[in-house]
Amino acid sequence: MNLHADLKKLKRQILKKRDELSDQELFTSSAYEDYQSHLAEAATRRYRTGVHVHIIWDEAEDSEVAYTDNQFICENAANPITASFPTRLLKSLSLTGLTGHECGHLLFTDFTALQLYLTTLQSGQFYPCEPSPASLIYQQNLQEMTDAMKEKAVCLTIAKCAASLFNVLEDVYIEARMCQKFPGSFQDGISLNNQRFAEQIPSIQTQIDRHYEGFAIIVNLIIHYCKTGDINNVTGYTGEYLDILDECLPLITDAMYETDSKERFQAVNEVLVVLWKYLKPLAEEAKQAQTQGNGQQFAEETGSLLNGQIVGGSPLPNGKGKPKIKVKGKVNPRALQKGQATAQKVLQKETGRLSLTKTNSLSGGTNPGITKDFSYAGSGYTEAEKDIRSVMTKLATDLVNLSYEEELSEELQQQSDALYYGNIHKGIPVTIHRMSQVDVSLIAAYDAIKAPLLQISKRLQQSIKDILDRKQNGEKLSHLVYGRRLEPRLLVLGDGEYFSRTRLPNIPSEMAIALLIDESGSMSSASRITMAQQTAIILYDFCRSLNIPITIYGHTERYCVDLYSYAEFDSLDNQDSYRLMDMCPRSCNRDGAALRFVAEHLCRRSEPIKILILISDGQPNGEGYEGTAAEADLRTIKKEYQKKGVILFAAAIGTDKERIKRIYQDGFLDISDLNKLPKLLPKLISQFIQ
Known part of the structure; x- marks a missing residue:
């Protein structure tokens, strides 16, 4: 094919395709998923195995941003935060931040303790212990809350609100831990997301105007403060919400960085008491709903209601007994703060965006604005950019190879349609099957069995090394x-x-190899197809390692002659070794049509030595194709292509050896011991190299 012959053209197509990739194509590709999975595995491999990152593209407003089920991490590349960044590099860094965040939950969140905490609240009790407010007002709040928690629906509602609060503190904790342990792209991505996330939180006055629940407004203020150390108060609001925030901050500031999650549970308990004024209306509605018989439904809807008003109010992942990195004392928040400073510089470099206006303190004050640092030279994103370009190149290569394989399949079918198979095959269609994409299951299957087979191939290669050295040197x-x-x-x-x-030095004799394997149903007997498949794997590796062109086909007949292209002379995607794993017993065998196609396919090669090897276990047996007529057809094909320079060998591995020997005569190979088959054929080829 011209595409294979012109490698420069192929390279240009890859570069062109790389430039044309959309964000959706890039970020949802298996290549990019592998990239993020490798990052996740690098962070978690000491404590767990098998973490895989799956990336989707969902532009719906209510879609999840990211979550984990402890086996894999799912991220939505179309989420508003990631989508808001103007460059592909920043979008990728944002997704890396999501990966780092979810890895933080996998490594540091104590899901068992969290489940115990929420279950205890749902039963009307506090864990690890009941709050002990010093203020008289809050003591009264605690009493009212305790009385209200005698109702099941109220307990469920409070547990929902507690989960939202705990999620805020836990996010800060696990992100600080990740930034402290991985001060590279994870830190940069987490901080970048936090900076953009904070920009998207509405101002206090905006939330009031939109009639947000009081509890949701306070939680949003806590989120903003915890992530950036500030709040969005562009209008200079000075009301009760700031006063309540001042009451809450001392309770949560220290707990955020405690390694013992009980400290955060207790901090949330204390904050719930402080916020009882805003929880009370929700509790009253829950009690009324319970009276009317739908208290459970109201409690379940409370989370949805508040999460519509709490920015980033997604629930924690459901976890069960995860390994944790043991650390004593508190986490150093400086790593997270350092990342925030870096993120601010990166965002300031963006063009076409208005910077967020902030106040100096919680109670208002002057607006200092943001100073642009035009001398900023970057923060170590060189490797990230290199990684993304590498992923894009791989994806573009895969897409171009896919297009090429589809072209190749069409060309093979055209060759088959143009070929005259003889009167005995008249009216019998021939279909060429070739997988354009290889399923991961085939790759896994190949990796599981390849080691001993490739070792045989290497030994056979070594056995003719002296011959090759003499010819070359x-x-x-x-x-x-x-x-x-x-x-x-x-x-x-x-x-x-x-x-x-x-x-004088001489190069090895030029040759091309074709292997045709009978995939009739009888090949399932006595592990024949297994030995044929192993032979194909060894022979393919042997030839490829010695730069000998090889093609491998399987054949059967059902309603037509089915030819399965496993390996092609002109394949580009390096996936043919995996395609061989699709070989299996199927139906009947119309040997003549299959043999003619593969022989003609081989004749198109320019190499002077052309070897065609047929592996079969019995006689020709197709629709109207059997007996002496079928044998005569095969002898005719052999003689015809011998004149064209094709050397044919027929390896018989079944009980019909005499019949096959009668058909192929001097080209007959008696394979009495199946275990010798994988070694015999490469040695046969070695004779022609000599």
Whole structure:
């Protein structure tokens, strides 16, 4: 094909395709998923195995941003935060931040303790212990809350609100831990997301105007403060919400960085008491709903209601007994703060955006604005950019290879349609099957069995290494009757062989190999198809390692002649070894049509030595294709292509050896011991190399 012949054109197509990739194509590709999965595995491999990142594209407003089920991490590349960044590099860094965040939950969140905490609240009790407010007002709040928690629906509602609050503190904790342990792209991505996330939280006045629940407004203020150390108060609001925030901050500031999750549970308990004024209306509604018989439904809807008003109010992942990194004392928040400073610089470099206006303190004050640092030279994103370009190149290569494989399949079918198969095959369609994409299950299957087979291939390659070295490097021949040089030291022998000469370097004999395997149903007997498949794997690796062009086909007949292209001379995607794993027993076998196609396919090669090997276990057996007529067809095909330079060998591995020997005569190979088959064929080819 022209595409294979012109490698420069292929490279140009890859570069062009890389430039044309959309964000959706890039970020949802298996190549990019592998990239993020490798990051996740690097962070978690000491404590767990098998973490895989799956990336989706969902532009719906209510879609999840990211979550984990402890086996894999799912991220939505179309989420508003990631989508808001203007460059692909920043979008990728944002997704890396999501990966780091979810890895933080996998490594540091104590899900068992969290489940205990929420379950205890749902039963009307506090864990690890009941709040002990010093203020008289809050003591009254606690009493009212305790009385209200005698109702099941109220307990469920409070547990929902507690989960939202705990999620805020836990996010800060696990992100600080990740930034402290991985001060690279995870830190940069987490901080970048936090900076953009904070920009999207509405101002206090906006939330009031939109009639947000009081509890949701306070939680949003806590989120903003915890992530950035500030709040969005662009209008200079000075009301009760700031006063309540001032009451809450001392309770949560220290607990955020405690390694013992009980400290955060207790901090949430204390904050719930402080916020009882805003929880009370929800509790009253829950009690009324319970009276009317739908208290459970109201409690379940409370989370949805508040999460519509709490920015980032997604629930924690459902976890069960995860390994944790043991650390004593508190987490150092400086790593997270350092990342925030870096993120601010990166965002300031963006063009076409208005910077967020902030106040100096919680109670208002002057607006200092943001100073642009035009001398900023970056923060170590070189490797991230290199990684993304590498992923894009791989994806573009895969897409171009896919297009090429589809072209190749069409061309093979055109070759088949143009070929005259003879009167005995008249009216019998021939279909070429070739997988354009290889399923991961085939790759896994190949990886599971390849080691001993490739070892055989390497030993066979080594056995002819001396032959190849002599052909490539030349050798000195002595003890000759005549030659270019007289060797005086040989005169004493008196045998007349006194001369020597140097044989100049020569490349190995050029050859092309075709392997055709019978996939009829009887090949399932006595592990015949398994041995044929192993032979194909060894022979393919043997030929590829020695730069010998090889093609491998399987064939059967159902309603038509089905030819399965496993390996092609001109394949580009390096996936043919995996395609061989699709080989299996199928139906009947119309050997003549399959043999003619593969022989003609081989004849198109320019190599002077053309070897075609047929592996079969019995006689031809197709629709109207059997007996002496079928045998005569096969003998005719063999003679026809022998004249065209094709050397044909038929390896019989079944009980019909005499019949196959009668058909193929001098090309017959008796394979009595199936275990010798994988070694026999490469050795046969080695003879032609010599």
